[in-house]
Amino acid sequence: MSSATPSLVGRVLRRIEIDVRLLGMLSALALIALAFNRASDGVFLTPRNLYNLAVQSSVVGVMACGMVLVIVSRHIDLSVGSLLGFAGMLAALLQVDGLLAGSRLSWPSASLIALACGGLIGAAQGWWIAYRGVPAFVVTLGGLMIFRGSAYLLTDGRTVAPLDPGFERLGGGIEGSIGVGPSWALAGVAIIVIALLTLRTRAERRRHGVTVPPLWAEAIRVGLPVLGVLAFVAVMNAHTLPRSDVGRGLPIPVLVLIAVGSSMHVVSRATRFGRHVYAMGGSPTAAARAGIDLRRVTLVVFTAMGLLAGIAGVLTSARLGAGTNSMGTLSELAVIAAAVIGGTSLAGGVGSVAGAVLGAVVMQSLENGMVLLGISSAVRQVGIGAVLVLAVWLDTVWTRRGDAL
Amino acid sequence: MTAARVALCGVSKAFGGVVAVDAVNLELTAGEVLGLLGHNGAGKSTLVKMLSGADPCDRGEIRIDDQPVSIRTPRDARRLGIETIYQDLALADNLPVPANVFLGRERTTRFGRLDEAAMERATRDVLERLNPALSDLHRPVGQLSGGQRQSVAIARALLFEARVLIMDEPTAALGPQETGQVAEQIERLKGEGIAILLVSHDLHDVFDLSDRIAVLKNGRLVGHGPREALSRERVLEMIIAGSVVGGDLPPR
Numbered sequence: 282m283s284s285a286t287p288s289l290v291g292r293v294l295r296r297i298e299i300d301v302r303l304l305g306m307l308s309a310l311a312l313i314a315l316a317f318n319r320a321s322d323g324v325f326l327t328p329r330n331l332y333n334l335a336v337q338s339s340v341v342g343v344m345a346c347g348m349v350l351v352i353v354s355r356h357i358d359l360s361v362g363s364l365l366g367f368a369g370m371l372a373a374l375l376q377v378d379g380l381l382a383g384s385r386l387s388w389p390s391a392s393l394i395a396l397a398c399g400g401l402i403g404a405a406q407g408w409w410i411a412y413r414g415v416p417a418f419v420v421t422l423g424g425l426m427i428f429r430g431s432a433y434l435l436t437d438g439r440t441v442a443p444l445d446p447g448f449e450r451l452g453g454g455i456e457g458s459i460g461v462g463p464s465w466a467l468a469g470v471a472i473i474v475i476a477l478l479t480l481r482t483r484a485e486r487r488r489h490g491v492t493v494p495p496l497w498a499e500a501i502r503v504g505l506p507v508l509g510v511l512a513f514v515a516v517m518n519a520h521t522l523p524r525s526d527v528g529r530g531l532p533i534p535v536l537v538l539i540a541v542g543s544s545m546h547v548v549s550r551a552t553r554f555g556r557h558v559y560a561m562g563g564s565p566t567a568a569a570r571a572g573i574d575l576r577r578v579t580l581v582v583f584t585a586m587g588l589l590a591g592i593a594g595v596l597t598s599a600r601l602g603a604g605t606n607s608m609g610t611l612s613e614l615a616v617i618a619a620a621v622i623g624g625t626s627l628a629g630g631v632g633s634v635a636g637a638v639l640g641a642v643v644m645q646s647l648e649n650g651m652v653l654l655g656i657s658s659a660v661r662q663v664g665i666g667a668v669l670v671l672a673v674w675l676d677t678v679w680t681r682r683g684d685a686l
Numbered sequence: 687m688t689a690a691r692v693a694l695c696g697v698s699k700a701f702g703g704v705v706a707v708d709a710v711n712l713e714l715t716a717g718e719v720l721g722l723l724g725h726n727g728a729g730k731s732t733l734v735k736m737l738s739g740a741d742p743c744d745r746g747e748i749r750i751d752d753q754p755v756s757i758r759t760p761r762d763a764r765r766l767g768i769e770t771i772y773q774d775l776a777l778a779d780n781l782p783v784p785a786n787v788f789l790g791r792e793r794t795t796r797f798g799r800l801d802e803a804a805m806e807r808a809t810r811d812v813l814e815r816l817n818p819a820l821s822d823l824h825r826p827v828g829q830l831s832g833g834q835r836q837s838v839a840i841a842r843a844l845l846f847e848a849r850v851l852i853m854d855e856p857t858a859a860l861g862p863q864e865t866g867q868v869a870e871q872i873e874r875l876k877g878e879g880i881a882i883l884l885v886s887h888d889l890h891d892v893f894d895l896s897d898r899i900a901v902l903k904n905g906r907l908v909g910h911g912p913r914e915a916l917s918r919e920r921v922l923e924m925i926i927a928g929s930v931v932g933g934d935l936p937p938r
């Protein structure tokens with residue numbers, strides 16, 4: 282119909298079956314990076330700055346992976362910043378004052394308890410939303426206040442420090458990366474996995490007699506991420522430890538983001554649960570009439586979101602080396618903005634995990650770049666706010682034209 | 687006499703004080719199209735929802751192949767081979783064709799991964815029968831035309847070997863050409879031995895397609911008979927005045 286005369290570029294992109302929106306976002310990110318690099322006389326694109334940027338993006342990135350599903354299912358979660366603060370404080374407090382304090386199991390057990398608490402709190406909120414019919418906006422607005430207050434009550438407002446050096450590695454500081462060799466090894470594993478998955482998909486489609494994309498298209502589809510992986514690891518390895526030429530390799534929080542991102546990607550795209558989340562967002566009545574249990578889906582979505590906020594809390598206190606009361610303040614807004622910049626529609630039904638992670642990186646690049654240029658925090662806020670509106674506007678224009686592409 | 691595929695025996699449903707469906711007896715036979723007519727508010731959609739599990743009945747019995755069954759949820763209905771095509775089609779506009787066809791019944795591989803290739807294959811096979819022109823299955827169904835969307839909804843019903851197909855106002859939103867397509871599809875399904883319930887408030891939508899006609903008014907069955915025995919005028923009279931025709935009524 283509307284695609285009767287697609288342009289050459291459009292036809293090629295369709296053949297490759299690459300997400301056009303994702304490609305657009307990558308280009309935008311590249312433009313931002315080049316512009317900041319120029320303005321900062323080449324500081325922005327140094328390995329050191331990119332390493333910091335990656336670490337800074339991971340906390341919001343981890344939560345954005347869950348926020349996509351929340352928003353896709355037509356809900357919202359305003360509590361994630363406070364939940365991050367509560368979980369981070371709990372992890373800090375338990376390793377210093379908990380039953381196992383002093384033992385080697387202290388920080389791992391404290392972290393696990395913090396994660397479990399995040400998941401349980403998420404489930405509790407999901408239960409109020411799904412089974413008690415209180416709108417998500419209200420439940421999580423209440424949660425925003427409740428968990429911020431609870432975090433304060435945990436220590437009567439005291440900052441908890443110092444923390445276990447083992448725990449602090451999770452934050453990606455000087456000890457917080459895995460080194461050059463293991464990083465290359467992981468890159469190798471990632472590439473093999475990408476290649477195997479592609480080959481398997483091709484084989485399956487052939488077996489069922491469904492068309493497979495031409496080899497050149499597949500090569501581009503596999504080639505781009507492979508190049509991305511190699512370039513990323515090369516940059517992380519190029520950033521050296523202080524006063525040495527020993528490369529750092531992948532930072533642990535970034536590894537966490539990669540693990541969370543790939544799992545959530547698979548969950549959202551390749552499982553029945555993920556399919557049901559999107560169906561529910563596209564049309565709740567259609568989903569219900571197809572026998573999908575919307576309440577159960579909602580409960581699971583919020584449980585996952587809580588768990589991810591717990592992970593983000595652990596990463597944050599590890600990075601700060603302390604449990605503080607301000608951890609995660611306003612980060613719910615950064616997370617929602619990341620998801621939305623990454624192409625998640627607030628109307629529900631549309632959004633991707635990869636887009637949300639990219640959105641987090643875009644937001645953090647703007648912040649990081651403006652800091653490099655010595656721009657005040659007030660002006661940074663104005664800038665990022667404007668970009669948020671602009672990005673969503675561009676996306677609607679893009680989507681409207683999308684058919685004609 | 688062979689047993690009816692579906693028999694409604696005195697089914698009723700009330701919403702508060704309003705009796706939406708009142709002790710209705712109705713039978714559907716395999717390979718037959720039953721047209722269910724009535725004004726807005728007559729209780730047609732309520733009757734459909736009893737059969738599709740969207741809103742179970744209060745009283746009465748539903749029998750399938752002479753076995754009493756309980757239909758409490760959409761899953762129950764689907765398990766019994768009752769497929770419903772709702773007036774609004776109940777499609778998720780953001781998802782592509784195979785995802786809609788398999789919604790709620792996705793095929794997975796051993797490890798719980800969605801088996802997209804298998805679902806696409808099966809969808810293509812069904813659509814080839816229904817609407818060969820619809821070949822770009824990867825677009826979100828929101829971008830398809832009304833007739834194509836209708837085909838997707840029908841494909842969903844067919845893929846799971848429906849034994850009973852309920853269509854609520856199937857042609858209300860379609861143009862003349864697409865209406866013709868749907869009529870062809872209904873003929874074909876009938877030939878496959880499926881029992882079809884066509885629901886409409888508009889006599890002209892269903893008269894020619896139906897083998898038998900039943901008319902509801904204020905929740906009660908006011909008329910019922912083979913189409914050859916009825917004229918359009920007669921049916922219209924039943925819809926409006928609710929006069930009961932004798933002779934062809936099933937035993938109460």
Ligand SMILES: Nc1ncnc2c1ncn2[C@@H]1O[C@H](COP(=O)(O)OP(=O)(O)O)[C@@H](O)[C@H]1O
Nearest residue numbers: 701704706724725726727728729730731732733
């Ligand atoms: N969920 C409901 N709650 C209250 N009343 C309802 C509900 N559904 C239907 N009704 C009432 O039941 C009667 C029959 O409605 P319906 O089955 O939708 O009629 P039709 O589909 O023939 O237009 C109407 O009086 C309607 O107002």
Ligand SMILES: [Mg+2]
Nearest residue numbers: 727730731732
């Ligand atoms: Mg109706």
